[in-house]
Amino acid sequence: MGTTSVATELRLGLPGTDDHQMEEQALSSVRNNKRPSPDTVDDCGVQGKSEEVTPVAKAQIVGWPPIRSYRKNNLQQKKSESDIGAGIFVKVSMDGAPYLRKIDLKLYNGYSELLKALENMFKFTIGEYSEREGYKGSEFAPTYEDKDGDWMLVGDVPWDMFISSCKRLRIMKGSEARGLTSCGL
């Protein structure tokens, strides 16, 4: 059982002669091995003692593991946090800059570190942050796109919540940025 590799197969005959015929024979021997395919197994899904044909992509079994739906829904919302091991790389764009950058949010412990890094990367200054007025004192405002697709001002939510919901960053400039820093938000 198992696949035969035509390239390494021992055969009589000069190299280059009739590969096709050999391949045909190899294939037919595999086909004739009567392994049960998933289609021929009982509808009830019980495979019995004989070995199962395990598909490459794991299919989820209905109702297994036995967890209530409200728990499952709760966990799905936390999916992004399972990437905690790997870095959280997000694209950063700056209005007017010719190309985007990418940063790993995991490298920073909080907003001040992140903002300083952005300032260095794009050579600009971010203003003073306040909850009421956003970023004051500069024509730039750091924003991010969250899980829901909304554009938010960086700094409003706790850091942990931010890194788990941030999909990309955009440093807004000019009148658009000023709009954000007013009480309009």
Added chain:
Amino acid sequence: MLKRMSYSSFPEDVLEHVFSFVQSDKDRNAISLVCKSWFEIERWCRRRIFVGNCYAVSPRMVIRRFPDVRSVELKGKPHFADFNLVPEGWGGHVYPWIYAMATGYPCLEEIRLKRMVVTDETLELIAKSFKNFKVLVLSSCEGFSTHGLAAIAANCRNLRELDLRESEVEDLSGNWLSHFPDTCTSLVALNIACVGSEVSFSALERLVGRSPCLRTLRLNRAVPLDKLANLLRRAPQLTELGTGAYSSDLRPEALSNLAGAFSGCKELKGMSGFWDVVPAYLPAIYPVCSGLTSLNLSYASIQSPDLIKLVSQCQNLQRLWVLDYIEDSGLEALAASCKDLQELRVFPSEPFGVEPNVSLTEQGLVCVSEGCPKLESVLYFCRRFSNDALVTIARNRPNMTRFRLCIIEPRTPDYLTHQPLDTGFGAIVENCKYLRRLSLSGLLTDLVFEYIGTYAKKLEMLSVAFAGESDLGLHHVLSGCEGLRKLEIRDCPFGDKALLANAAKLETMRSLWMSSCLVSLEACKLLGQKMPRLNVEVIDERGPLDSRPKSFPVEKLYIYRSVAGPRFDMPGFVWNMDEDSALRLS
């Protein structure tokens, strides 16, 4: 003529007074069997009834026998409905019961339902039919919306408990809470944790403020953390609190304000909620930790170090529900700090992941079983186990009464020996003589069922999945477990023989569920015909039953004893196998 002293010469009201001290259903049932007059006296003074399967008896029969009941508890769908194995529309409708009781029990005060379909119409009927209605508990129910809740709030003047435990509520408006009149000051328990939408916060604050007897308050996720302190200050007498989302943009003052509010709650015994928890805000609850006996952190995605910090302060903890982020190291700390622990539930944070995402193994549970002498109830999800570990746990904890182990990958063998886990579970049933509930997992042969049938004499509920090799397995359980009430089986090679050989046993049980097994339609029909006091229901969504050979296995089978006969509300994919149906089918 000599007058013989007989029980019936005792004045009725004296007997009734004596009976009023007997509350357990079992004892009440025993009293009613002593003699005819005791039967009569008892039935008139029974105030509380529990119906474990709403289809086992009809509401009319219940009302006829017990004319003056004040508290009713009903259960509907089979347990596996929790895992989506029972198709939508199967049944469990409570309306017929409420309709009958609206006229039969006008003085009804308490309704407790589990896994039932409750419509807004039903809630409206409850609200207007029972003048002295006090307690509504809807556990894992569905079919109603916030409109129905508004009707309850508005009309039940003396409402004490509204508990929506894990029910599915259709969110039509958050305003329903405002329907509690200002005159309603009797609330003792309010659990709205499962309600998705925001409720009117000011209405909630006012309601809490005017409920001096409020002991249990479980908020929903939509109630933000910065509002919690105010609520707590209005209800310092709380014993059970479920927080809303435990994250916010809290300034340092707000955090210490919250801690202060918690310090004021000197009677807090249980906590839950903790959605989206930010570890930095957990110290706010440190003032109450030493008093906590119950902690539900199963929505809290915080890592082991933070969990250890928290749990080590809860030395009086009796019940802990937590995610597997706690890891073996956290469970070790738990075992060291919480010597009163009775119940532990560890849920998987990534149930569908192929690789383990946390370091939680059998070691954690072994540790707790060693360190916590009162541990008797376990629900544990993990990815590997060994017979050795099970034997150790069994020997450590012969007082175990509920043991549910879920090894996530079906048919996983002992990771050390690659053998089935028969011996391990065998040790559990042999050592834990008071075991009432057991759930199996991992690679298991018929042998484990032989052990269960031999030793598990007090077992009442057994859950089996992807286990066993032949009918012998099922036969061992049905013939050996004397106290068995509920048996639920999925994806096991159990078929006709064991079922038919143990038909009589099924009348001693509440119910049997079998799905994706090897029971043929023919056997179901035979069983249905042979046993008139059983409802043998075949659930099959593949189309009409006669479109397949009779020897073909049915998709799902639900068998339960009943004195009410076949039910009237079966949807198109459910067939009852009694005489009439059999004629129809053939």
